[in-house]
Amino acid sequence: MRIALLGYGKMGKAIEEIAIAKGHQIVLKVSRETNYDLSTIDVAIDFSIPEMAVTHLTNCLEAGVPVVSGTTGWLKDYDKITTLCDTKKGAFLYASNFSVGVNIFFELNKRLAELMAPLSEYNVSLEEIHHTQKLDAPSGTAITLAEGIISNTTNEKWELMEKESDNAFAKAEEKTIPISSKRTGQVPGTHIIDYKSPIDTITIKHEAHSRAGFAQGALLAAEWLVGKKGVFSMRDVLNIS
Numbered sequence: 001m002r003i004a005l006l007g008y009g010k011m012g013k014a015i016e017e018i019a020i021a022k023g024h025q026i027v028l029k030v031s032r033e034t035n036y037d038l039s040t041i042d043v044a045i046d047f048s049i050p051e052m053a054v055t056h057l058t059n060c061l062e063a064g065v066p067v068v069s070g071t072t073g074w075l076k077d078y079d080k081i082t083t084l085c086d087t088k089k090g091a092f093l094y095a096s097n098f099s100v101g102v103n104i105f106f107e108l109n110k111r112l113a114e115l116m117a118p119l120s121e122y123n124v125s126l127e128e129i130h131h132t133q134k135l136d137a138p139s140g141t142a143i144t145l146a147e148g149i150i151s152n153t154t155n156e157k158w159e160l161m162e163k164e165s166d167n168a169f170a171k172a173e174e175k176t177i178p179i180s181s182k183r184t185g186q187v188p189g190t191h192i193i194d195y196k197s198p199i200d201t202i203t204i205k206h207e208a209h210s211r212a213g214f215a216q217g218a219l220l221a222a223e224w225l226v227g228k229k230g231v232f233s234m235r236d237v238l239n240i241s
Helices: 010-021 050-063 075-087 100-116 140-150 166-170 212-225
Strands: 002-006 025-030 043-046 067-069 091-094 123-130 157-160 176-183 190-196 201-207 230-232
Touching (some): 002 010, 010 025, 010 212, 043 050, 123 140, 140 157
Parallel strands (some): 002 025, 002 043, 123 176
């Protein structure tokens, strides 16, 4: 495949390394540019920054280029992009996290929420830890996890807590999932969900060891998307019903 990398930071470089090893070509690499030639591109992969994502995605869909996006922090415009994709009969795939393991974790999270929903004595909280260069908080992955809990319990919203203590969690409003966001070192991504009661705690956790899982998943999604039309997610790629 001839690939465009829209955003050439650490994730872009990780995808480039894996793509070349698999025999693909990186034809275009852009960061903040808004005008570029997509005429020779088979698929684009967007890991840019929130303020550039909509421009990159719009450019691809207008040009008829399938595009995969892992940029977070721009989702207020998600409906705008999916409408454009449908209008142009294009192909668009967004995921807050492309790791195969994390997408399995998403499903585990929803199933656990279903089991915990009738048990009012348990209070749920969510913690995410990332490297200090991560721009958005909470992470897109944390938001996806919170939404998975909300859709399967009586919780109605999530709230980013300013402090990282159990006391801060205790201050969350009723029917609100407290999220703690930590930024430290070079942590690729850790997500922890706790259900605490007066007598015990149930915890599930996903810990990434490197960016390789995210990069491999993004490339897998790009390979899968070529030749398709519509709006998709990693659930489609992994055939999770």
